[in-house]
């Protein structure tokens with residue numbers, strides 16, 4: 264029987280993914296200010312992603328994006344229909 268996998272974590276909750284999370288944080292920091300989601304809105308999006316059935320080990324099961332990176336880009340939206348954010 265396959266080992267069940269955790270589907271409900273963001274990268275920040277996975278110790279073995281810290282290097283990957285750091286790379287994503289660097290990509291976010293490299294975004295021009297005008298393209299970065301404001302912090303309050305970013306946290307709101309993350310809260311919705313944490314509750315979403317499509318969250319799969321830090322990625323969105325619908326689009327394949329790393330969730331922490333997707334929510335930080337102000338021009339992107341949730342791919343769900345209807346979108347969560």
Ligand code: SF4
Nearest residue numbers: 312315317323341347
């Ligand atoms: S981007 Fe949308 S569909 Fe993907 S995990 Fe977040 S809330 Fe769910």
